[in-house]
Every structure is written in structure tokens, then in C-alpha cells.
Amino acid sequence: MKRWLHWKFLSALAVLGAGSFLLWAQEDAVFRVKVDMVVLSFAVTDNKGRYITGLKPSDFRVLEDGIVQKISTFAEGNRPPVEILDNGTVRPMVLTEDGGDGKTGVESRADAFVGTSVFVLFDTSNFMYRGFVYAEDAIADFVRGLDRADSVAVYTFSRNLSRASLLTKDRNDAIRGLRQAVAGDDTALYNGLLLTLRDAAKVPGRKVVIVFSNGPDNASMIAPDDVRAVAEDEGIPIYVISTNEVNRDPISSNVFRRLATRTGGKAYWAKTWQKQVEAFESIREDLGNSYTVTYYPKANPNDGFRKISIEIASDVGKKYRIRSRPGYRPRTSF
């Protein structure tokens, strides 16, 4: 019984990702207990932007505020994760339907850490009116081409968010939801993005959000940087495909760039259908060639922004570039 409780507890933590708990004791005293598991996705490229694959867990050192972290699990692309034992050796994670592998406390769903949960956020506001159907085609192509292990959700937004298709492995369901999208009016991009991140944060394992938008926002109450902070803290890379030209709307372009780079994602400017397809192809490639590690942060008095850095141990690795989120804030939730 005790063991069951233990695993359930850890499972809940995994679901929360970088979440935390607050327990209420008698006499209204407040105890905050922070037990965070950090999920960190990153891509390694050479100086020409080509992906470097095939690296081993022992090739990486993850530091948080300069403190070296012990990596718990490691995965490359959409391959199943491996568990890193204390002696540095690895072993495949035995994931069962009823309670995870019994050691790392990962979520109980057997495939929780296999593949990526991809949330596509499609702008259906007035700004997208002209390119609406071509955008749908490009997104549909992207959904079809996702790795079998990946799950996909399609959300749309104008003033409000709409969950056109919930997270599914069934590509037809996702495309059916996409094709049912209705053109809307105002554009509340950052409101919609925030809500999408909130949904994504509830999903265990690796997840990304892909925003497909024209750019200008005329209705959000949330600032892009507040949304970016949520993505950083939750460890969710944001990929942005703007259907505008980069110089056409420099404000939005800068915001998109910042959102993407600070969360470990990428930004694309793709006005034509062909460019949009290419952007999606690039994202797919990124997902297939990224690494994902998890770790439990070591004791750190810093309750504010914790800087994450990833180093490659070998000399050759020093020439490589690593793209990941720069850090996160361990947040106390109630």
C-alpha cells in the first residue's frame, strides 16, 4: 500500500513537470514542499546547422546555476527513453501500464515519455482570412508526416481559444478537427498561446507548441513575455510559423523570435504555402533530432530564475551548438 502511494505521488509530480506542492496543515500554517522534475529538450547542431545525433548520455553535463545535475533519463528523438543508473550505465526503462518503471517516478502511462506531444495552435482570426485554407493544407500535411510515436492536438483561436482536436495519435481525428475550424474575428494570440501552454503543461513527457499565425495581436490581455515565462518554466519549446514577412511587422517578428529562442524552439517566416511546408518539415526534423533529459534539481537556494546550461564533455563537442531553454523559475503552486 505504501509503495503504491509513493508511486502515485511521484507520478503526480511527473505530470506536473516543474510543478510543486503546497500542503496545508492544522492551524492554517503553510508548508511549501518543492519536488520538481525538470524535463529538458535540446537540439545539438554543428556550425552549419546540421543536427548532431547519436550522442550518449555520458556526453552531456547539465548544470543549473553552475551546479552539475544528475540526469535521470535520456532520450534521443522519438526513441524510448533510457534510465541512467548511479554508476552511469543506462538501461531501457521498463514502462508498465500500472505504475511506471518503479524508480524514476515517471508517469504511469506506458508511452508517456515516448514521442512528443505536439500542440498546433492555428490562428483563425481575420488576419488569416486570405490564407486560411492554404494554412489548413500545410498543417494537415505536417500532421500526416509526424512520427508515429507523436501525439498531436489542434487548437484554433481568434478572440477565444477552441480545442478543435484534443491530443490524439489518430491523424485523421486531428485533421478532422482542423478542417472543422471556423474563421473568427479578433486576434488574441498570446491569450490563446497561454491557454495552450496550460493544457500542454498537464501532459507528461516531451511536448512542443507550434504557433501558426500571421502575427499582429489586437485582443490579448497577456503580454508575450509573460507567456514566454510560462513556456520556459514548463519546459515547452515554442515554434512559430509566421505567415507574414519578417520585415512587414517588425514588432511581431521580434516577439516571435524571442518566444522561440528563449524556449528552445524556432521561428519561421513563411508567407507562401511552399515556405510553410518547409517550415513544418524543419520542425519535424527538429523534433526527430532533439534530445530530452530529465533530472531532479539538486539543492539550490535560488528561488528565482535558474540558469540551465548544457555542456558536451568531449573536445569535439565544444564546436557544437546547443539550443535549449535558458532556464526556468521553480514555481510554487497552490
Place this chain on the structure above:
Amino acid sequence: MKGSVLLSVAVLLVPVLSATETADRAMQLVSAGDAASARSLLAQAARANPADPVRLREYAEFLERFGDPEARTVYRRVLDALGSGGDAATRQAAAERLAVLELLAGDSAGAAKAVSEYRAAGGAGLNEPPSGPVSSGGHPTVEIPGPLRSFSRMAAISRAGHVSDVLGAVARNVVTNGYQASHSNDALDQTEYLKLVIRYLAQARELEKLAGESKMLRVPGCESAEAGELLRILGFRMRGGCGAEVVLETVNASRAFLTTDSGFPVADLEQALRTNRPFEYDFRPTEVPVLYGPDYWTSDRKDKGEPFIDILLSDPSLCRLYLGFSKLDPDTATALKDGIPVARIRAFAHVLDFFGGMFEIRNGKAMYPGGARAAGVWADLVGAHPDKGAEFYEKLLSKDDGWLASLYDALMRIEGPAQAYLTDPDRLKRFYTAVRGRITSPGPARPVFRSNTDMMLLTTRLHMLPNGQPHIPGSVQVWRNLFVSHPHGKYDGKLTKLAQGWKEPDDVLEALFALSRKAVENEPLKIFMAVSDLDRRRKQPLADATVDRLAREYRIFGQQYVIFNDAPAVRDETIIQFLDTAQSLSKIRNQNLRSDAIGTMQALVSLWQILSRQGALPEEKTDTALSGILSEFSTKVSNSRDVFDGGRNGIKLLLTAAGAEQGTDPQARLLDLLAGSPGDAESHGRLVQQMNRVLESQRMVSLTLILELADHLESVAGGQEMNNALLTRLASRVAEISLPRAPLTSAEKNAYAFGYWTEKHIDEQRKTNLRAVVERARGDAEKLREARGLLAPFLRDILVAYSYAYYAPPGAQILYTNPLFVRGHDFLGVQGANQTWRQTETFGSGWPANAGGRLLGSLTGLPYALADAEQNFLIPTETQALIWGDLVPQMMLSAKLPRWSGVSGVQLHWVGLHLRYARHLLAKAAIHPAMRQALLETLSSKAPPRRTHFVARALESGDAAAAADAVLPAELYLLGLKMASTGDAGDPFVTAIRQLAASSAPAVTEAAISRAFGTPKPTLANSYQPELLNLRTFPTLMGYSSRIMAESWESNTLYWAALADELHIRPSQLNLLIPEWTQQVVERIFASHLEDWPALLYSLRTVGDDVRAKTRQTLSASLAGSADR
């Protein structure tokens, strides 16, 4: 606890208790708020005595009173237990109740059987219910190509509506959204919305042709010719050869857009092509009824041969006429149709649309406000006697471009002393003349929304005194002075002249009527209403001098007057003190200091408002508490220490007035008070937790720490050592305050001078280093004491944050995501706009590089503004759902601001009983025709004629469920209340209602129920005190948008109260559940237009049904579990 002890004892005694004793004990349990135990007790008694009809009946009646569906089964068992030889009266009663329950459950056969049993037991007066649903009127139909679902998507019509309402909804959308002024000439241009609908119809016709005779789109396989033709029409093509690789892609963007926007199943088609399976799609046209058939509408047109839907879309004036007719009750509409040629009535379609909803012809006579004594004056004004039905309305429509019709409509919507007063023949003429003015064009029906809103407010909210006279705040003299010498210039030249001779109340009312026809803001009416509403709640009306001051300073401080309605015991002197203080604070030259001083003062007043409203401050202390707070800011505030001291003393004063013990943690105590009476520790704890979550997300420095630091500085000044731990706690919190983000790009900065002082306010806090200040001042006692001024901005923010946390709406995101949202509250606003004392507004949304939206202005409108800011984070379940601007914030406000900790189970049961009693009566009227008239008469005082007529038809056709569902919960409550006063004493509902009225009289008075289950109405009643006004729902009104309309909806809380009673939910749990349920209601609304109340009602009931199902499932599971054990 008490209830469960009672139950345990009672359960043990069940075998030996008589039926009466069991019933008495069950009643005691209900009175103690433990209906669940009462149910168990009665259930056990019934189980133990399965052949005892008395115990079974008691159980059945209990279940019926609580709306438990099990009642039907138990009544059936009562009848079985009675057999054919039982007491005839008892059998009749049981059969009658069963028949009604069967009808409400939609089981006509069951109802018919029960009626037969009733008759067999010797009963008379009940008819067998006619079978079949209520008919939609039997109008001829026309075809709209393609499925209704697709057309509805394109035409922006809710799928939840009835097919008979489709053309009315289309007409409304065409009127409001279909046409716009042309850039080049006087003609109207089609909007993009309408162009798409028209293009869709063209595409749908092509598809219909392709579907052929069978009206079925069929594609046998990927390579078939049909596939190619279908794809061409849809605007798609195949990429890749037939087989698993085929995908559909756009080839014609216009067509493909229509295809997806109308919801054509492209994905299914693609899947069929990919797997080479046949694709079939039903493309039968939709038959929609047309009022009186298409010929009536096209009789004066040359293009009669065209499909009716095309004619309708192409003609906005025809749409307006159709819309006007669709709002009338069918009998009246038919009378008008038959009495007035279509070409003539079409000229006044706009008047019919706005002011025809209350038209009603009965037995050939037109209904009119004021009764028999007003018949003559209506005949004079209109030019036809009301007895002449259609002719009366024809003249009314054509009179003065709608001014008289607008007065008629406003007066028809009210009742009682106000209507009697205003329809006095002489007054009616006088007020009409004032409303009409000399120049009648443009009339009030010309704009998209009705324009003379103020008149409707005046007639609806006129405060009548017990002597039948209207209340004029202050005296006529005050109003005369205001009109003659207004500080901001004349309201109206003619009225200024006339005002000099004013002597009586009607002079003032006449002026208000006259001003209500003007398009400009009617400030006198707003003052009149605001001060009337203050007087309405006070034991003593405000003195002339106070009213005079309030009237003269309305323009600057008027939005603050709502505050005083939360504590009617506030004296005139304190109100004047408020105005003096506000004036004095507004004169502080240092903007930062002014912002902090006003922010702190407003935050304290906001907390005072909440605590007064919740009863945490005893009524006799509300005045001294407010006066004490104001005194802290009345004298000159010259630096941040004064602000800090004012804030600190103000909060101590509030806590003391609320009875907080000395030495308690101030933040914990305050949150405790805000969470309301801790009747239910779990709910109370969760409310405190919710508020703490907001404070934490906003990185607030706790009030306790701030006050400890200030006290400690005093101690250090007295020679004590500095407590470093305290300083560290402050410093670590300060470190968490984010950088103020640039609120504007440079281009935006040029356009608005906005945000500068807010940035400074935040920056000032980030730079606070109390440790350094203390070290520098070491040895200088005065400087150490002065250092507390550095804490003033932190104190302001935490005090403001309490109100934000208290009003945090369900589904909020900004409060948890933007850590500077509270700190960013801008008390100064845009330079030159003087927003410090105005309503709270949202500002700054939608700029891509901005710092996020924020609130500005005073805190008086905070509950609404917060809900407004957060509403777009609700996620509609329907992709097309219309979440409209003003209704949603008001619904959220009504779910969050009232608190139910002080409400008793008896009060819940009182509301539940009345709602269910009214439904019972409506259902009974379906089989008891003699009852109908009285019920419909009562209903017609609140429901419009068209809906009353629908209920009548539903009852005639035996569709009791449809009849009951068409009545709003607020109307059901009033219906139950009215009918219970004269109801049959033997009826279990009436018995229970009278027992409650006798045993719990103070809890169930009209005022107590209004306070417990009413809604706040800051616009309509100038008050946040929840109350029931029992008004007809308002239409959309120009100038107020739909806020007043939203405030006139009072059904939600009454519905939730009845639901909670039915499911035995504790009142204190409602503080958590109602916001949650309301969020679900909003997310499920699928409305076609702003006045689509049925859509809201449908959503409300859907959520209620879900809650019922889940709660009963849990209950059954727990009962099954306990049975197993």
C-alpha cells in the same frame, strides 16, 4: 453533526416510530439543514414497511419536494400499496401527483395511465394529456439548400435553436451585420459576412445539383468522375495518385474556404478517397418554416420567383419586418398581418422590431398600460381606440417615427404603483409631449440598438413612495438649482428657463423624460438614479445639502457613489467627508505620492465595502469605520510616511471594527474575514487558499511582514537591534518583483501618455533596500522611523491585491500569469483624462510588444473589470459560440461577488420548493385546463406575450416539459410565490412552504431571499448588494451596450439554489461551486444573438443536468458501498 446524531437515533427507532413521528423527525432534519439524512430516514421507513401507503406517501412527497426523480417510482408503489380498495381521496391524490411527474418527465403514456387511475378512484377535472409536442405554428416552409448545420455555421446561427426560429435569426443577423454604409454613395454595401452566406448558398446549390434526385452526394471511388466533379465544386484537388498517398489540397481558395467554413466533411472525404471506399453525404435541403409563407412577404415585390432565402438576404428592410413579426405572439401577429397591408407596415418595420415585443391583441382589443382609466388618453395620443386592435397598433407604429411606441413599450414593461402613476391621463400626455419633443426625426428605432435607453431606466427604476408619489431625492429645489446653475454648463437651454418655475415632482420628471430623447449622455437622469438608489436603501433619505453636493460633483466622483450602497447606515457627514477627502487627495502634486495615497485609500474603502456587504462589519460600525479610514487621508498627506501611516491605521481600524483580536496575524485575519463566515471549514479554507494563490502569483509582500517591519523600525529607533531575518524576508520578495516591461512601443508611446507612473511605482519597489537605509540611519531615531515611508508602495499593493484576490473570477489567467498585474493598477490613467475616480477600465490589450493589459481608474468597478479582462480565457465548447462582451462579465460577477456562507439550508429549500411548485403547477395545467388562465395571467406579468403564448400552446398540446422549460427560473420563483399564497393547503408543496414560512419567518422574507439569491446590479441599481428586482429581462440598449440587459437576468443563482437544495449541497459549498458551474455555463452557451436568452437557459440546464447526474452517480455508488459493507 447534530443532524447525524439525530439520524442515528431516529434510524434505530424506525421500527417503533409511527408514520407521523418519522415525518416529524424528517422535518426536524430538514430544518437542521440535513435533508440527506431525512431522505435516508424516510427511505428506511418505507423499506421497513413496504405495504404501508402512509409511509410510502410521506417518502414520495419528500422526494417530490426535493425534485428527486425517484418520486415517480415511489408514488407508483403508493398506488400499488393502496390497491383498488384503498382510501379514494388518497388514491386520487397519489395518482394526480404521479400524472404530473410523468408529464414533467415527458412520459405521456405514464401520465395517461395515472389520470385513468385518478378517474377510477373517483377523481374529476383532469383530462388525459394530448400526445405530441407543441407545434411550431404550421407555417408553410421553404427550402434552404444543404444541411442546416452548414447553413447555420455560415449564417452564424446557433444549432441549439429550433428550426422554426432559423429565418428570424437570419433576419436579425442581416439587420445587425449584413449591410454597411457604402463609401461611394447612399446605398448599403453587403458586409463580408453576408457575401459569404450568399456564396455559400451558390455552392450548396451546385452540390445539390450534383447530388441529384436522391439528394445524396455519392463518390463511388477515388478515380470516379463524381470524385473529380465534387472536388471541383469544393475547391480541392487530389495530390498523389489514388491510394494511401492521396491527400486533398486547395486549388480554389474561395471555394475551399466556403467548404471548410461550412463544415463540409473534407477529412472524411479524403479518408474515403485514400482507402478507395465510397463516400456518401446526405445533402438534402433543409425545410424551414416561413411565417405566413413566402407569398405574404413578397406580395409587393417583382422578384417573387426567386428563392425566399435569397430575397430575404437581399433586403434588409424585409428582414427587419420579418424580425419584428417574429417577436410578436402569433395571434397578435396574425391580427396585424390581416389588418395592415404589408407595404404599409413595412414602412414602420424598425418601430415594430424595437417596440413591438409587448404588443398584444386579445379578443380583437389591444392591450395597453394603465388600465381602463388610461384608455381614453391612449386613444387620443395614438389616434385609434385600443378596442380597435390592429388599427390601434398601426397608428401607434406610424406615430412620430416611434416616440410614442417607445413610451408604450417602456410603460408596458412595468407594473404596480410606478405604472399607475405614469399612466395617469394628464401625466401621460405631459410626459409624452416631453419625450416626443418638437422634432421627431430621427426616431428612437433608427439606430441598430434602441436609443432612448434612459427613458426605460427612468420608468423601470422610478422609486415610488408608499403614498403613491415618486421620490425626488433632496427636494425639487435641489433639482431646480442644478438645472439653473450647473457647474459644468447648461443641460438644455429650454429646460434651464423652465426650471425656474419648478414646484412639484412632475416638473423634474418631465425634464428627465425630455432629456431621455437626446442622444447625448443624460447626466441628470444618472444623478437622479444614483441618488434615488442611495435613498432607497437608507432609513432616512439624504439631506438636501448632501444631495446638492452629490449632484454637483457627480461628473467627477459620481462613479464612487455605488460604494455607499454597501452600507446604508453611512451618515450624510461621512459621505461629505468622502468627497472632501477625494478632493484633497486629488490635489497632491507629486504624481507618485498621489497615486500611492489614492490607491491606499481606495483599497481600504474597497475592503470596507466587502466587509460591510458580507456583514463582517456590524451595521452600527460601518459608518465609524469608513469615517475613521477617511480621517487618515482627510488631513494633508505630504509624504510617503503619511500614506503608510494612513494605510496602517486604516487596516487596523477595519480589523478592530470587525472584531479581530489583538495580536492576531493581520493578513491571516483579513483573509479569514474576506472568506466569510467559517461555517464550513473546508470551503472556507479553500476560499482562503484561492486568495493566497493570487497573492503569491502577484509576488506580494504580506501585510504581516510590512507591519512587523514598520513596528520593528520603531523599536530599532528606540535602541533595539535590527532583526536581519525580517529584512531578508523583504529583500527576497523584492528580488522577485519583475522588471516593469515597456508598456508601449515608441509609436504607441507617442499616441498615449500611459503607464509612466505605474512603471515608476514598480521600479521604486524594485530599488527598495531597507537594509541600506537602516544602516545609513543607524543612530538617528527619527530617520529610522521615517524609513517606514519606503514601505508605503508595498502596503498599497497588498491592500489592492486583497480586492483583486477576492473578486478573482472563475477561469482567471492574468492574475496567475502576469505578476505585475496588481502592481500595474493605474490610479492616474491617461494624462488629462482624470480617471482616478472613474469606473475601473481595462486598458492596453492587443499590442504585440506591450506589457499586457492592465486595469486603470478607481477600484469601484473592479469586480466587473476583472471579469471583463479575464473573460476571453474561457474556452467555448462550440467553435462558433458567441461569447458576448457584457453578459459574461456580469454572469461571472454574479457568481463571484455574492457569498453564500450566511445562507441557510432553509433558504435554499424555500427557493427549491417554489421553483418546483411552479413547474408542478404548469404541468398540472396541461391536464387541468381550468387552472391555465390564472397561471398564464401571472406569467404574463414577467414573460413577453410571445413566450406566454408558447407556454399556453404547449400546455394545450400536453407538452408540460416544454411549457415548464420555457419559463425562466426567476419567473418560476415568482409564479410559485404568487400561487403558493392562494394554493391548496393539501398540496405537499404548499404545506411545506407554509411550514417553512411559519418556522423560519425571518429567513424567508422577500428581503432575505432577495439578499441571499439576488445579483449585484452596479449599472441598473447603482449597487453591488445582491438583490432580486423581479424585472422583465431588458433588451439591448444603446449607450449601455448590454450591461443592463445582463443585469436584468436573475435566473442563475435561483436555479443553482434549487439545484443545491435538490442535491442536498451545503450553502457554504456554493461559494466554490457556483463560480465553477457558471464557468461551465458560459463555455457552453451557443447563442445566435445578444438577446438569445433561450441559449443561456439551455446552457444553464445542461450544466445543471450534468451536475445532477454526477452527484447522483456518486451518491448511488456510496449508497451501494455502504449497503455492501
